[in-house]
Structure formats: C-alpha cells, structure tokens
Amino acid sequence: MALWERAQQLPPDSAHLQQIRNIYGDDFPIEVRHYLAQFIEEKFWWNPVRLPDTAENNQYIANLINQLIQEIENKAEDLSDARECFLTKLKLAETAKMFRQRYSSNPVQLFSLIRHCLSAEMKYLQAADPDFLPMPPSLFVCNLMHSLEELRGRTRTTAEDTRKLEQEQEAFALQYCECTKVNAHLQQLKNQGSLNAQDQQTLQYINRKDLLEQDLNRRVAALMELRIKITEQLRQNYQLLSQVQSQVIDDELIRWKRNQQLSGNGVLFNSSLDKIQEWCEEIAELIWLNRQQIKEVERLKQKLALDPPGVVDVLPTILSEITQLLSSLVTSTFIIEKQPPQVMKTNTRFTATVRLLVGGKLNVHMSPPQVKVSIISESQANMLLKSDKLLKAGDSSGEILNNTVTMEYQQTTRQLSVSFRNMLLKKIKRAEKKGTESVMDEKFSLFFQSQFSVGDGELMFQVWTLSLPVVVIVHGNQEPHAWATVTWDNAFSEPGRCLFQVPDKVPWAKMKETLSQKFKHATGRRLTEENLRFLADKAFRGNYNESANSMLSWAQFCKEPLSERNFTFWEWFFAIMKLTREHLRGPWVDGAIMGFVKKKQAEEMLAHCSAGTxxxxxxxxxxxxxxIAWVSDSQEVFSLQPFTAKDFSVRSLADRIGDLTHLITLYPDTAKEVFFQKYYTPYQDQPTQPNGYIKPVLVTQVLGLAPNYNTTPHHTMYMSPDPTRDTPSVANSYASSITTTAAEPTENSAFGPMDCLDGLDDSSYAGIDLNDIIYK
Known part of the structure; x- marks a missing residue:
C-alpha cells in the first residue's frame, strides 16, 4: 500500500494523522502532496537517486523538479472551475510559481525537503501501525508510468514541431508571395520590351528572384523534411499508444474482470477501478491530442501541397488507426463495476452498476447517455459477439422492469456511472433442453448497451458489455444446482472462450482450491488438506488416487448421485456450507468442528478416549x-441423530452441547467450555405474558440420559433445588434421538426443565403425549 493511501485511512481524530498534517506547510503544501501523491512517491521516495553532488545527479534532480512543477501546473488546469475546487486550483498555481522562483537555482533543496517530508510521514505511519510496510510500485506500473511519461514528452514534441511546421509554411507562403511579385514585375518588363539585363534595376530584380527561388527551394526541402519527421513521430506515437493501451486494456483490465469473476467463488478481490481509470483517461487524452495533431498536419499539407507525384500520404491511414484505437478504448472501458447476481430468481429485485472509465475525460457527461439492460441467452450472446451489433427491440430472452437509467457524473471522483437499483426479472424465455440438461444448466447474460457522441458529434460510439453468466431460477429448491453451474463457470472458464463454454472435466487440484475458497468465503475458514482428501474420496466415490492427476467430471460434481444416496456431491457440499454459514460459523472458525470425517474414522478416533469425549x-x-459422536461410560461410541438448520433455528449448537452434560471433552482433550461457553445463550428472566402464560424454555437431552444441571454453567437459573434427586442410569444402547422439553418455571421456585417428568421411568414415556415438544 502507498504512503498517502495509508495516511488517508487513519481516523480523522488520530494524533498520528495530525502529526502528518503538521509536516506540510508553506514550503511544501499538503495540497500538492494530496493531488500528486502517486507521482511524488514514485519519483521522490522509491527513486534510487541519492544526493551526492555530481553533475549527473544534479541535472537529473533539476529535470525532476521541473517535471514536478509542470505536473502541478497541469493538475491546476485539470481541476474543475467548480466552487469547491477554485481555492485548490489557486493554491496549486501559486505553489508552482513559488517553486519556480525559489528553487530553480537550487532544485536539490526542494528534492531534499520532499524526501524529508516523506521520511517523516513514513515514521508516523509506522508508529500508528507497526505492521505497515509500504509496497513499491510493481514493475508493470513502473514500466507503464515510464511509457506514459515518454508519450507525454513525445506528444509535446510533436505539438511543437507541428506549430513550427505551420510557422515555416506561413513564412514560405510569404516568401513565395514575394517571389511571385518579383516574377510578375520581371514578366511585365519583358512584355513591355523594356527588360534589359544591363540595367541596374533590372539586374537587382533578377538577383532578387534568384535568391528568393533558392530560399524557396531550401524552405521546400526543410518543409518536406519536417513533414516526414512529424509523420514518423505520429506513427511512432500511435505504435507506443497501441502498446500501452494493450497493456492496460488487454492485461490489467482483463485481469480485473477475471478477478471479479473469481470473487463470485469467494476469492478476495480489490474492486477499485480508480487506478485503471486514471491510466485509461491519460491514454484517452494522449490519443485525442495525437489525433488532433494528425488532423492539423493534414490540414497544413492540404493548404500547401508539396508532395511530389506518386508519394503516398500515410497520414490518413494513421488517422484511421488512431481513431480505431480510441474507439477500442472507449468500448473496452464500458465496464460492469458491480455484477448482477449470478443466480437470479424471477420477480426478485436486483441491482447492478455500470461505469465508463473515460467518460469524464472525453466530456461524455456533458450530454449523459442512457444505458439499457436486456437479458439474452447463450446463443444470442454468441451471435452478438459475431455481429458486434446492438440488440433490436424484442431480441431479448426475458422482460426486465426498470431497465433504462441515465448515467451520472460525480465531480469529486470523476466517475461517469449508472446504478440500477430496482431491476426485476419479470419473465424468462427458455431454450429447448437436450439430453439430461435442466433449467439450472442454462446460462443467460445481462446485456448493457448505450450510445453517445464525442467531440461535438464528430465521433459516435455504440458501446455494450455482457455480464457474467447468470442462471435463472423460479424456486428456492433450484438454488443449489444453479450455484453449481455458476461455480464451475467462474472457476474454469478460459479467456477468449466461445460463450459460455466450459470444460467437461477439470483437475481435482483446481477443484479443491475452488471448494476451499468458496467454503472460506461462506464460513470464514479454509478447508484443511485432511478436509480436502475427505471431499476427494467422496467426489470420486471412493476411487480417488492422490498420486494421479485425477479429473473430476461435471457429472460427478453435480449430476450423478453419491453411492447409496439420492443427492449429488455438490448438493451435499452446498448444504453443509449453507448450514455452517448460517448456524455454525463461530465454532467452525474456532476449529471446534472437525466436520469432514467419516463415521467409521470418527469411531476409531474416539475409541481410546475417555468417557465424555x-x-x-x-x-x-x-x-x-x-x-455428535461421543464415548460412553462403557467405552462405546455413539452418534446422535444429525441436527439440521431447522433444529438450530430453535436452539443453537452451543446451547445443545451445553444441555448434554454427558459431553465433557471436545476431541482430543479440550474441555467443551473452552470452545462453546462463549456461544451459550445467557438466561433472561421471562416475565408473564399479557395472556397470563410464562414462555417455556427449551432444553435438549438424550432419552435415557438425564441432564445434570449442576454441571451446566449457563443453566444455573434452572438448577433443581432437590440435590437428592437420582440421575437415571445410562442404558447400554443410547437413543439416537433428541428430545427438547419445555418447562414453565413457577414464581417461587427454580423449576428444572425436566422436573415435570420426575417419578417417571423409561417405560412411562409411552403414556405421555410429547408431540408438541419432541421434534427429533
């Protein structure tokens, strides 16, 4: 993280932030530090230049300070004339003027001052956060900044040469006009028969004519040379612009989009587009300036035709190429900043955000365009890519309400974007199914389109972009399979694919990383290697070979049921992930839940443990x-009937473990209170309800095992006052069901939840109607 970026994250009332603010003053204003943060850190902090007094270093520092002043002046010009920016604009302009006056003769002094300020800033940041370690710009960023700097210099040089060409042409035109006058005068003398080569005046005209023609020939040669030079400069500028744009659009922006897609599977993702927008805006500005220069040179050439016959003018080709470069930049930077949900339910509201990264720089916001959204099928998406034309009315595969919104420009962030906050998919048209396909295998995409003009209508752009694949469902029970389709696509789609093709088989090495990342995103903790080996064995139906490069098929993943089960691997995994996210997150993150272990393996692990483990x-x-698997007093291992989300909506896992006092030690040797006591629900006195009843409290127990409330820390308010009450003996075979009993404490006694069953033996349960209180 950069220095200034970290400084801005400090709390506003932080003493360290105040110390950093105190670093800057009249000699080096904080406004300069803020608006040129990246430039200052790259050039003055990470730069390897030191201060030995050598001619080479001094010249470099002088150029660097001059560049800093120019950057300040450019930033002052770029700031809006809005009221909130006016004072900052003045401050930056005054600072640039002050720097020139004060440091032009001694640039090393300002260089040292800036380095001192950055060093002090670093000291205070590390005092605020000892773990803070500023990261230098990546090699890509350094190379990109160098290329952009070179392009700025080249563009300025071309602009100066173009102005020089115009001046030279004007001088040539004046000289040519003078030469024409002399020739006309000599011709007039010749026509009058008074042309006398011996006449002094005539001789002067002839000499004047010869000198002018020689000078004109020299000027023509110079103009031709300058034109060739400028044309070559413009050609090189285009080539460098094309390379830089490819680095940003084809590499960085594509990487950002890929990371955005992977974030759908839980991969951490820095969603900020600000840095990419900054690069794209600078590229757009440089393309526009070079394009205007090409047009200006063409105008000057048409004004004065000097090219000999047969010479091909390459400027129209360069103009066409650089215009196409601008078009590619504009269309590529029409980005879905916030994707719509990839599993979309009909008649359910959803949102999305679209942003045009170069909209502010190209003044698109002066006449903000509308963006329209449609939903299209996989085949329509492929046809769209082939034809590259906007959809016609009626071509969509469904009906979306509130699907047209006008883009808005935020002055402070310079972002031109539109947020769709109330879209709703009203209906969907599905394609015919083939083979074993289901509606949850079918992929759609949201199609965002718009059009606008640039340069007072000089260029018209039609832009569009497609969302990540979405699966449309109409019922909640379709959600697991829909997420299987989305997860597979997000993880294993390849760049440049034919939409929306995915491989039929993938290496388990890739699949396990996807499952682990998705589980972590949902529950807060990654899967261990032991967990993943368990999952591999289950996914491959017991035929997993760790040494081989095993390939998991789509059918094994979510089509074919597991052995002796009526559900697939993904359905089982998804249900576990959902249960853990909604009800078990805390104990899972703490490591209290082993989770992925076979029943037989669990029994073997517990076989040699003490009772209550x-x-x-x-x-x-x-x-x-x-x-819950546990060791009984007789060293037998038993398992309770599984709890589900329905059970935990009544009473949490921690409270149930607290209720079951025969559970003492979490495997291998940790008292259960260490992990679960912090999750116990504290007892709250229940007042009498308006209807006169007292709300019951639910407690979990295993039939045949009476709870010992004296050992249950969070149930002290429910301890039986009778210490002589016998605890029923434990039968050799434990019931695998759980009963949850409801007790109504009286006003004058601490009434235990099971006190209502005192005096009843096991055989007596059959005579009691517990339909309302037994749910397992």
Missing part, C-alpha cells in the same frame, strides 16, 4: 446435517 462431524446420510 466427543467430536462434531457432518452427516453423510442427511443433507445439511451435523452429528
């Missing part, structure tokens, strides 16, 4: 279930 594992037989 337990572990938590995800159920193999029930979707979205988690079970």
């Amino acid at each position: 337990f572990l938590l594992r995800f159920s193999d037989s029930e979707l979205g279930g988690i079970t």
